Amino acid sequence: MLSPYLLFLGDVVELAAAKTAAGILQWRPEFCVGQIRVAGGTVDLGLPEMTPQVAAQKGAKTMIIGIANAGGFIPDSWIPTLVAALEAGLDLAAGMHTRLADLPIIRDTAKRLGRTLHDVRQPTQTFPPGNGRKRPGxxxxxxxxxxxxxxxxxxxxxxxxxRARGMKADFRATGQTGIFISGRGVAVDSVVADFISGAAEWLSPANEPDHWDVIEGQGTLFHPAYAGVTLGLIHGSQPDALVVCHEPVRRQLVGFDHYPVADLEECIAATTRAARLTNPKARAVGVAINTSRMTEAQIEDSIAQIERQTGLPCRDPIRHGMDRIVDHIQTIWPA
Amino acid sequence: MLSPYLLFLGDVVELAAAKTAAGILQWRPEFCVGQIRVAGGTVDLGLPEMTPQVAAQKGAKTMIIGIANAGGFIPDSWIPTLVAALEAGLDLAAGMHTRLADLPIIRDTAKRLGRTLHDVRQPTQTFPPGNGRKRPGxxxxxxxxxxxxxxxxxxxxxxxxxRARGMKADFRATGQTGIFISGRGVAVDSVVADFISGAAEWLSPANEPDHWDVIEGQGTLFHPAYAGVTLGLIHGSQPDALVVCHEPVRRQLVGFDHYPVADLEECIAATTRAARLTNPKARAVGVAINTSRMTEAQIEDSIAQIERQTGLPCRDPIRHGMDRIVDHIQTIWPA
Structure with a gap:
């Protein structure tokens, strides 16, 4: 995918629906030249609003559909803007279940103009089943x-x-937003079920003994719909280190109000047990909390309580960064 | 799929490679009119050897590719026999990763003659993600x-x-052989990873309170390649009862010699714990052992030991049937 990007926000009215665009902007602001909405859209990421023509003049190479809707489909109301982007000289990228390439007008326009369509949700290759053999790195x-x-x-x-402290490290994306941010990866929720572990093994191949692959996790072992993806990703990743992510004030699973969020310590235990099948040395090394809906006092209490209960360092990756957890990692695996 | 069947055994030389055909013959002998091999094939199921023409004269409606090879592909050496079957008036069915419909000569011949191609490994529909809501039955x-x-x-x-004792029960197939035997089902290892649980929920829909869906399991939670499929199937199935299958003399996972077979009691505990996410009342009700490579003395010892250790009835489904385990089920869920 060629950067820079024009971020398409469609007609969504909640920031949560634009989390793909928000994630790209958060982590790769230098890639983002502007945003564009269609009628009805109210979400504003604070980027300059611009047409595809203006974006192209400012150097944009690709327009990314930066939103997720239920069902992952592309409504008709977006089509004119998608076609306009192709005509302005931009490629298109999306991480929806509906493929850009399956929409005849998009496919035909892209073909006529020589533009590239990136459907990052669909794997572009097949994978073998996992083999479970330990890889270096x-x-x-x-x-x-x-x-x-x-x-x-x-x-x-x-x-x-x-990377800031000179360690060898590569982020490995397993979902569409991560793929847009890092320019590579595989959407593991979209591979055929038999090959989840195989895709995860492919994603973090053998490497130097002191090189870290830092792999984006998916779902939770305690999710009634998606735990299979989580388990296959754990087994194929063969993690040495697990960082457990948690929102202390969340009570129910998002979109599954009839399921409580699992107990943090139970989640650490279950995840570590699962990981030890393919890497007997797997261990939890930290807790990353999401404090976006918490007060300062709540955050302080929560960190103290979690560190006491788990014996692991706990921080918010956005608010505090992950230095404290990487310090702990360096004590376990000295260079 | 229309029965009766002609079972195609290809060029395989080990009975294990013909397990799909052997399973159909074991459970639906009344559907099987004959077998057919190509040059090099030595596996014999004991059925009359016959050409597609003779099979059609004897009433066969479908030729089933009854074997599994590594990679799930269809070699060129089979093609003449597959075409001959279509020309003799038979439909074709297969459970390979390669689709019959993706082979031009097969597809074109079937189209010209009005025959049906059944690729049971490929889901013919899409599924929503699981919803985790408890269903009656x-x-x-x-x-x-x-x-x-x-x-x-x-x-x-x-x-x-x-069924023999008048209980309402339906076998639910989750793999190709089971689909051939029961004429319906879904190959859960072939659905997109995000929808494993959703496919399992679809497979055993809401039913009468005293009706049993008896669902074919897949893999094991202790498999480095396939555990994700197993977990999604467990969560979507919402089992009330778990029957744990085990071969006491097996030491390593089939095809994964670097992984030991899990301890039976650990497997019962882990599987029950996983199942309780979507059905808090899930419990193990029996152990089904595979005694095909054991002596009479070994079998007797093994059953005694497993029943003592687990407190559950233990039998071989082929050698003893499952009456003892169903007796136990009836004590837990009286009609």
Missing amino acids: LRLLTVGTDCAVGKKYAALAIEKSM | LRLLTVGTDCAVGKKYAALAIEKSM
């Missing part, structure tokens, strides 16, 4: 007590902290 | 300590025992 996987709790942000903040 | 899922350990046979034997 160190691996960290972020796991958690729910979806949308900060696993991608924690992994990106850990990569940033590791 | 009772559900039994077979789980186990490895792949290819007897989960399908145990489920079929339980359905048979339940």
Whole structure:
């Protein structure tokens, strides 16, 4: 995917629905030249509003559909803007279940103009089943007590902290936003079920003994819909280190109000037990909390309580960064 | 899929490679009119050897590719026989990763002659994600300590025992052989990873309070490649009852010699714990052992030891049937 990007926000009215665009802007602001909405859209990321033509003049190469809607479909009301972007010289990228390439007018326009369509949700290759053989190199996987709790942000903040101190580290994306941010990866929730572990093994191949792959986790073992993806990703990643992501004030799973968020200590125990199947040395090394809906006093209490209960360092990747957790990692795996 | 069947055994030389055909013959002998091999094939199921023409004269409606090879592909050497079957008036069915419909000569011949191609490994529909809401009706899922350990046979034997005593019970197939035997189902290892639980929920829909869905399990939670499928199937099935399948003399996972078979009691505990996420009342109700490589003395010792250790009835579904386990089920859920 060529950067810079124009971020398409469609007609969404809640920031949560634009989390793909918000994530790209948070982690790769230098890639983002502007935003564009269609009628009805009210979400504002604070970027300059611009047409595809203006974005192209300012150097944009790709317009990214930066939103997620239920069902992952592309409504008709977006089509004119998508076509206009192609005509202005931009490629298109999306992480929806509906493929850009399956919409005839998009496919035909892109073909006529020589533009590229990136459907990052659909794997562009097939994978073998996992083989379970241990690979050289160190691996960290972020796991958690729910979806949308900060696993991608924690992994990106850990990569940033590791690189800042000269450690060899690469973020490995497993979802569409992470792929847009890092320019590569595989959407593990979209591979055929038999090959989840195989895709995870492919994503973090053999590497130097002191190199860290920092792998974006997905879902939770305690999710009634998605735990299978989580388990396959854990097994294929063979993590040495687990960072457990948690929102202390969340009570129910997002979108599954009939399921409580798992107990943090139970989640740490279950995830570590699962990881030890393919890496007997797997261990939890920190807790990354999402404090976006908490007061300062709540945050302080929560960190103190979690550190006491788990014996692990606890920080918010956005508010505090992950230095404290990477310090702890360096005591366990000295260079 | 229309029965009766002609079973295609290809060029395989080991009975294990013909397990799909062997399973169909074991459970639906009345559907099987004959077998056919190509040059090099030595596996013999004891059925009359016949050409597609003769099979069609004897009433066969479908030729089933009854074998599994590594990679799930269809070699060129099979093609003439597959075309001959279509020309003799038979439909074709297969459970390979390669689709019959993706082979031009097969597709074109079938189209020209009006025959139907059944690729049962590929889901013919899409599924929503699981919703985790409890459905009426009772559900039994077979789980186990490895792949290819007897989960399908145990489920079929339980359905048979339940029906023989007038209980309402339906076998629910989750793999290709089970689909050929029961004529319906979904190959859960072939759905997109995000929808494993959703497919399992679809497979055993709401039913009468005293009706049992007896669901064929897949893999094991202790498998480095396939545990994600196992966990999604457990969560979507919401089993009330778990029957744990085990081969006492197996030491390593089939095809994964670097992984030991899990301890039976650990497997019962882990599987029950996982199942309780979506059905807090889930419990293990029996152990189904595979005794195909054991002596009479070993079998007797093994059953005594497992029953003592687990407190659950233990039997071989092929050798003893599952009556003892269904007796136990009836004490827990009296009609």
